[in-house]
Amino acid sequence: MENIEIYSSKKKSFLLLIASLFFVIGGIYMFINAEYLTSYRSRSPIFIKGMGILSVLFFGLGIYVSIRQLISDQLILIIDKFGLNVNPKGPIIKTIEWKNIEGFSEIKIQGTKIVIININNSNYWIDKEDKKIKKMLLKFNVKNYGSPFNLSANSMQISHQDLMKILNGNLKKFKA
Numbered sequence: 205m206e207n208i209e210i211y212s213s214k215k216k217s218f219l220l221l222i223a224s225l226f227f228v229i230g231g232i233y234m235f236i237n238a239e240y241l242t243s244y245r246s247r248s249p250i251f252i253k254g255m256g257i258l259s260v261l262f263f264g265l266g267i268y269v270s271i272r273q274l275i276s277d278q279l280i281l282i283i284d285k286f287g288l289n290v291n292p293k294g295p296i297i298k299t300i301e302w303k304n305i306e307g308f309s310e311i312k313i314q315g316t317k318i319v320i321i322n323i324n325n326s327n328y329w330i331d332k333e334d335k336k337i338k339k340m341l342l343k344f345n346v347k348n349y350g351s352p353f354n355l356s357a358n359s360m361q362i363s364h365q366d367l368m369k370i371l372n373g374n375l376k377k378f379k380a
Contacts, residue, residue: 208283208370216359227263234256287302300323306324319356320350321355
């Protein structure tokens with residue numbers, strides 16, 4: 205069996221780029237015309253200028269991320285006979301083996317379907333992580349969703365239904 209490699213979606217990255225450009229332009233407009241944009245809610249042009257600066261910074265980062273994703277194909281997930289690699293940029297040791305996967309479940313958060321990878325050794329993965337922020341995120345995921353790992357097809361070149369079919373099919377095939 206060949207590896208199944210799932211990459212980031214260029215279409216979704218392009219939409220992020222367009223939306224971020226609009227918000228950066230809006231932030232610049234707010235900064236330049238803060239005196240004219242005051243209303244009964246926000247009488248302070250300093251507040252409006254601050255919001256403009258925050259908009260430019262935050263959505264400027266969105267422009268950077270989307271351009272980076274458009275230029276290069278970013279590998280998001282590798283599925284093979286050994287298991288799932290949810291961090292292809294990291295070491296191969298971080299592959300979740302099929303024997304450790306109990307199944308997959310779905311949750312929906314504000315209209316976004318998320319696949320939860322149910323594993324039997326959550327503490328092992330948390331202890332194995334050496335980066336503090338990532339360790340905190342893994343603990344947060346375990347506390348809120350019961351597993352340190354989850355996937356969203358929103359940024360992938362695959363639909364949610366197809367992702368679930370591939371994951372469940374390979375789990376049945378290789379778990380035994």
